[in-house]
Amino acid sequence: GAGVSQTPSNKVTEKGKYVELRCDPISGHTALYWYRQSLGQGPEFLIYFQGTGAADDSGLPNDRFFAVRPEGSVSTLKIQRTERGDSAVYLCASSPGTGDSYGYTFGSGTRLTVV
């Protein structure tokens, strides 16, 4: 597609529920990233995919968070047993690869609210 698409744009869920957030990167971009932006903060790195594999998941806060990218394009961020502290905007970005001249293209984000 022309840009990075994230769905849904807004998600309200009850504490303890499971949610999935979807990211559709720019066609042909091999690198995909998830960031989390809490209120009043800058985005924080969660996970980086190169192709189908998670090259770096060091930013995932705990084992309730998991992300997949089975075919090397669309990625899904999965959160189990959601907590109120998970409320944030989850941003996805993609790039042609990683290297000196690449910059991210970000999606508009999914605003997750856990009530």
Add this chain to the structure above:
Amino acid sequence: AQSVTQPDIHITVSEGASLELRCNYSYGATPYLFWYVQSPGQGLQLLLKYFSGDTLVQGIKGFEAEFKRSQSSFNLRKPSVHWSDAAEYFCAVAPTSGTYKYIFGTGTRLKVLA
């Protein structure tokens, strides 16, 4: 530890006035440096980036930034602000090895008075 500081949480300027948004970083070497802008309900848009070379970098929408190694700063400037520039601005750094893991500052929210 690497960090980025944007000391101004909010800035208000009049339309047509000049603008400077401050960014300081803490990193062992010269990192890659970026400025992004985020309008309400929108994703982050890259304004400009510095990797090496000329320390004055030109970006989109009339923005520029200057890298000053001695001050560990990468301040964003615009000579004449337009009302449409009202948004939140984020400075980010990335290590020169493994440039995928950006570290963002907390942002500066810009308000433009008509």
